Amino acid sequence: MRNPPERYLQTLREHFAQAPQWFGPQSAGQPSARGTATGAALTTYQDGKETAFQRWFHFKEAFSPEFVTAAAGSLGYRPRHVIDPFGGSGTSAITSQLLSVDATTVEVNPFLADVIKAKVSPLTADKLRSAAADFQAQLAGMRPDLARLDHLPATFVEAPEKDRWIFPRDVAERLAQYLTCIESIEDTDVLRFFRVVLGAVLVDCSNVYVNGKGRRYRGAWKQNQPSPERLDEFFGRQFNTSFEDVLRFEDRPRSRVTVINGDSRSALEQLQEEADLIVFSPPYPNSFDYTDIYNVELWVLGYIGSSADNHALRNQTLRSHVQIRRGYDGPVGESATLKRTLTALGEKRQALWATDIPEMVGAYFRDLERILEQSRRLLVPNGRIMMVVGDSRYANVRIEVATILAELARSMGFGRVTTKEVRQMRSSAQQGGEYQLSESIVELGH
Ligand SMILES: C[S@@+](CC[C@H](N)C(=O)[O-])C[C@H]1O[C@@H](n2cnc3c(N)ncnc32)[C@H](O)[C@@H]1O
Structure with a gap:
């Protein structure tokens, strides 16, 4: 190479x-x-x-290229196709290209989708x-x-x-x-x-x-x-x-990289090509809307030209925030931890800074469940799904994202389900700042 x-x-x-x-x-x-x-x-x-x-482009939430190369290496064979449904700044896309592996990535934010396209x-x-x-x-x-x-x-x-x-x-x-x-x-x-x-x-x-x-x-x-x-x-x-x-890197291998600017909840349904590795880090359920964070770029560069455009973009983002009112549905699979968490959040509704946070949390897992349903369809028999996810906390109720996803994945029929904590993150000042929240890798296979 x-x-x-x-x-x-x-x-x-x-x-x-x-x-x-x-x-x-x-x-x-x-x-x-x-x-x-x-x-x-x-x-x-x-x-x-x-x-x-x-x-x-400074993208704080990017994962490291080493994570992508390690994930590809853990398959035990050379992957042909890698999918990332939450492309961000394109770490998995450019790393796959440098490894001479085909890749497909979906990113909802049109500026970030252009960052990825520019790189590849x-x-x-x-x-x-x-x-x-x-x-x-x-x-x-x-x-x-x-x-x-x-x-x-x-x-x-x-x-x-x-x-x-x-x-x-x-x-x-x-x-x-x-x-x-x-x-x-x-x-x-x-x-x-x-x-x-x-x-x-x-x-x-x-x-x-x-x-x-x-x-x-x-x-x-x-x-x-x-x-x-x-x-x-x-x-x-x-x-x-x-x-x-x-x-x-002008003479790097030119593998096929497809960048889709869209909502991965629906975009994955259109994909047909199987993947050996589906690797991603979704937004965490911490009420942080990436549309706000990259707002200056979106407006000045002309990706959005009106508040209606801004609203439409937010509507396409994962339900990890309550910046706009949307319909809320919960996951169809079973998770005892999610049930317990939603009950605890419901009991504290009056103490929450936004009263629909319990429904948002349920909807967040429905969105990720949809991503996992499609990922399962697209994954080759011995392929792997690797997710980097982080916990959140509202009114002292911890949202144990890796545990909940693992339970949902089992109920969906995934045979191989492992979780590994990789880091402790500090919670937001709003949550007291001193709590430690886990960041974990969830690994799934048929
Ligand atoms: C944690 S970041 C991903 C970072 C990425 N792994 C990297 O290395 O740059 C999550 C990304 O998901 C995007 N996103 C949010 N909702 C989405 C959706 N419905 N479809 C596709 N991308 C979405 C956000 O815009 C954000 O860029």
Whole structure:
């Protein structure tokens, strides 16, 4: 194999002289008073240790490539096809490609689906180098047109009557220029690559930061707002970081990777090709909606253009949160632990911060049961399903996700069911912060 996984897994910090030159001090003009342009060699990724492809977009919930290679290795034979119904940033897709294994991945968030597509697409460094030159030439002559961002919610762009905004006006103008130039790129793979690069730096070039609890304004944000030069610097640096991985792995095996942007609860029903390994980490039932976390990217890059779009996207997500009202049904299989948990939650309903949390928890397991039903249909006789799942806690009632899934899997007829705790996670501040919650691997086979 030309690119063995060890090579992929090793940290990539080399300086590639072939990388495009981005906005140095000469081309970006003088750094503004609030700018951070340093003029440093932008072809080198300076933030230290990171893994190839993982560093294209910071996705905290990604599992490690080692997990995917270990899961594939545990089969005892070379897999032909791997499925991941919750693609996220595409760890299983790109790792499968590097292992020369075909893969199918489903991801509901259209921006994340593009992150995955960009990683596995047949881009070449030559194409990107010439696109970067065209892009810079076009950008230099582009007039800023804020109308380009008219679809954004009111809090996004600075205006005199507002007291909060995510992007200062001059950064928004620069963003509008970037978006117009990106949209004029003809080659879809190249266009997607540029869009993902811009998505990767958006929050760092804004007045907010995003964590598990959502979006927050930075401390003293009004005094320390980002500048257009910061956007130029971060874009150029991120472009070259991702470019390095394209260049270094250009001759990797091109196995067939299918990326489906959709809801895996229904998308899996359409799949016909059997898989040797079905590996995934679903959202945990902790009321955290990924649509909120990646909201800035979804709006600015135009994946959603109205609150109706936002609502429609949320409707397609796993029922792991109560951000929107939906119908709730419970699993059809048997789980004594789930029954006990739902009774305990029902008794504490008044103490819960949202009264429909008990129903949400039941619906969460129905959604995962659907995923397991389809996974069972698609799994070859000696194949494996590997899930990374995490517990949650509401009003002191612990949701033992691995135990419940194991019970449901047995009741569905899976012959091989094992669970293994791999990590202790701290619960949310809302839950007292000090409780330890388990993260586990659930492994299933016929
Ligand atoms: C824990 S993350 C997966 C991380 C992934 N293993 C990686 O390495 O990047 C869960 C993902 O499931 C996605 N998701 C939520 N509901 C979904 C659905 N109904 N269908 C497909 N994906 C969904 C979320 O958008 C999120 O990206």
